[in-house]
Amino acid sequence: MPQATLMQVSWIDANEVDALLGHLRDPAPAAQAQEPSALGTGWGKESAAAEATAETSLPSARSHPLSHHSDLQSFREKLQALQSHAIQAGFLAPSEDEETATPLVIALPTVKPNPPMPEPFPTAPPAAEAATPQREASWGSSVEERFSSFARWVRTRFPDAGLYIVGDQGEMLWGHGTVQQSLVQTTIAAWLALKRMGSTHALETTPVLRQPMADGRHLLAIACPTRLGLLHLALTRALPITDDGVPELRTRLIRSIDLGA
Amino acid sequence: MIALATASQKGGVGKTTLCINLAYSLARRGWNTLLVDTDPQGGVGLSLARSTRAKTGFYDYLCGLERDVGRLVLATRLPELQILPAGQYDAAARRGWSPQEVPARLTDLLRAAELRGVDCLILDTAAGLNAMSESVVKACDYVILPQQAEPLAVRSVPHMLETLSRFRSEGAGVKVAGILLTMVSVDSQVSQKVAAELRALLPPDMLFDQNVPRLNSFLEASAMGVPVALLKKNPPPEALLFDQIAAEIERRTGLLDEGDAPGHAHASLLD
Numbered sequence: 108m109p110q111a112t113l114m115q116v117s118w119i120d121a122n123e124v125d126a127l128l129g130h131l132r133d134p135a136p137a138a139q140a141q142e143p144s145a146l147g148t149g150w151g152k153e154s155a156a157a158e159a160t161a162e163t164s165l166p167s168a169r170s171h172p173l174s175h176h177s178d179l180q181s182f183r184e185k186l187q188a189l190q191s192h193a194i195q196a197g198f199l200a201p202s203e204d205e206e207t208a209t210p211l212v213i214a215l216p217t218v219k220p221n222p223p224m225p226e227p228f229p230t231a232p233p234a235a236e237a238a239t240p241q242r243e244a245s246w247g248s249s250v251e252e253r254f255s256s257f258a259r260w261v262r263t264r265f266p267d268a269g270l271y272i273v274g275d276q277g278e279m280l281w282g283h284g285t286v287q288q289s290l291v292q293t294t295i296a297a298w299l300a301l302k303r304m305g306s307t308h309a310l311e312t313t314p315v316l317r318q319p320m321a322d323g324r325h326l327l328a329i330a331c332p333t334r335l336g337l338l339h340l341a342l343t344r345a346l347p348i349t350d351d352g353v354p355e356l357r358t359r360l361i362r363s364i365d366l367g368a
Numbered sequence: 369m370i371a372l373a374t375a376s377q378k379g380g381v382g383k384t385t386l387c388i389n390l391a392y393s394l395a396r397r398g399w400n401t402l403l404v405d406t407d408p409q410g411g412v413g414l415s416l417a418r419s420t421r422a423k424t425g426f427y428d429y430l431c432g433l434e435r436d437v438g439r440l441v442l443a444t445r446l447p448e449l450q451i452l453p454a455g456q457y458d459a460a461a462r463r464g465w466s467p468q469e470v471p472a473r474l475t476d477l478l479r480a481a482e483l484r485g486v487d488c489l490i491l492d493t494a495a496g497l498n499a500m501s502e503s504v505v506k507a508c509d510y511v512i513l514p515q516q517a518e519p520l521a522v523r524s525v526p527h528m529l530e531t532l533s534r535f536r537s538e539g540a541g542v543k544v545a546g547i548l549l550t551m552v553s554v555d556s557q558v559s560q561k562v563a564a565e566l567r568a569l570l571p572p573d574m575l576f577d578q579n580v581p582r583l584n585s586f587l588e589a590s591a592m593g594v595p596v597a598l599l600k601k602n603p604p605p606e607a608l609l610f611d612q613i614a615a616e617i618e619r620r621t622g623l624l625d626e627g628d629a630p631g632h633a634h635a636s637l638l639d
Binding site for chain 1: 396544566569
């Protein structure tokens with residue numbers, strides 16, 4: 108670091124900045140943390156009305172404002188512990204990281220080349236150093252593209268099946284314009300309403316609906332928790348799809364959405 | 369999850385542009401990203417869609433008009449990227465909120481994001497470190513300091529560092545991810561000099577390796593309501609700048625350590 112000189116253009120005192128950086132690098136002095144009222148949040152003097160409101164607020168809102176980091180840490184730990192319990196008990200499917208991942212088609216990375224910027228701009232570390240997190244996938248594909256990719260797979264697996272994907276609020280996300288669209292949508296909406304009224308559905312790990320339709324085809328609907336929320340995959344087919352096919356369908360849809368695979 | 373805020377004493381340094389493009393890059397790199405607009409002007413929303421002014425968002429959550437973050441979050445074309453717009457600031461301000469509750473509400477927001485599986489929460493702030501921006505920065509794990517590469521702007525660097533130093537002395541755990549030079553002009557000697565001086569003055573861990581140049585494409589992207597990477601079918605080179613910044617953030621914040629899991633050390637190209 109250069110010695111203290113006033114910079115010609117930026118007028119920054121190197122010594123002053125050095126001292127400030129020293130403060131910023133020190134661990135946060137938790138012991139010196141002041142009480143909330145003395146924090147200088149810049150909100151000005153708190154009103155009595157505001158204090159009264161604080162008394163009636165949610166429990167979390169009464170916690171020490173500056174304890175959020177430790178709060179969050181313990182919250183994260185509790186959350187992780189709950190997730191592992193739920194996975195062990197079979198209520199939750201293990202996350203992709205915990206499963207033995209089957210090989211996937213990899214999209215060529217789009218961020219590897221350094222940007223061809225003019226000379227004066229320094230570039231970030233080489234791609235090898237600043238690598239993309241090595242998860243499988245064609246990250247960056249849109250929701251539509253992911254549905255489309257899944258639909259292509261379904262066509263190879265069940266060529267004669269009609270495919271629909273319905274959101275958790277009953278909205279049709281895939282399968283528009285088909286003859287059976289409204290019938291499938293109505294059936295799934297009714298199923299969703301029924302599920303919400305019941306108290307046992309929360310314990311089901313893979314809720315599945317099977318229903319014969321008026322035209323003789325069989326409807327199979329599978330609830331799939333994805334990063335877009337709970338999606339319902341529906342297939343209509345002349346012959347019912349066996350139970351063996353359900354996990355594969357469910358996993359495939361989740362992978363398509365969550366991993367872009 | 370990491371929570372990352374932007375902060376700047378000066379307005380118009382490219383905070384919102386940075387947030388939108390960085391959030392998009394992080395999402396493209398596979399991180400579940402939630403971009404939160406805490407600027408009452410609603411720059412993020414206004415940059416992306418005309419209709420967001422009417423939508424509820426951050427300020428509605430803050431004043432308790434809506435307690436479920438899930439109802440406020442907007443989906444995007446990328447499943448990994450979601451946006452919480454500023455919301456209806458005036459309506460929220462009329463209803464009012466208790467200043468003491470702001471830090472706790474922000475903590476609740478962070479928790480809600482964590483529960484939604486967010487890896488990276490990016491909070492865009494209003495210029496000037498007002499009371500709200502101060503609370504937001506204090507609530508975060510890291511802060512990025514965009515600095516316009518022109519003399520008047522960088523002269524405020526010590527002031528900003530002093531303010532952050534005060535936050536830490538008050539017990540906030542927020543760390544500086546780095547100062548990011550923005551609006552660097554290739555044609556301006558002064559701009560180049562400012563950039564060079566700051567780079568000579570500050571240690572490397574305090575300054576992002578990547579600068580953000582002053583380019584028309586950022587204006588064009590903003591006019592069209594898209595991140596610069598979506599401006600054309602084949603993104604312009606400057607779109608990759610934000611991928612580089614995203615990569616630096618992964619390194620500087622330990623996001624990679626958090627996201628790396630056994631079995632994900634590498635992937636196969638062919639199958």
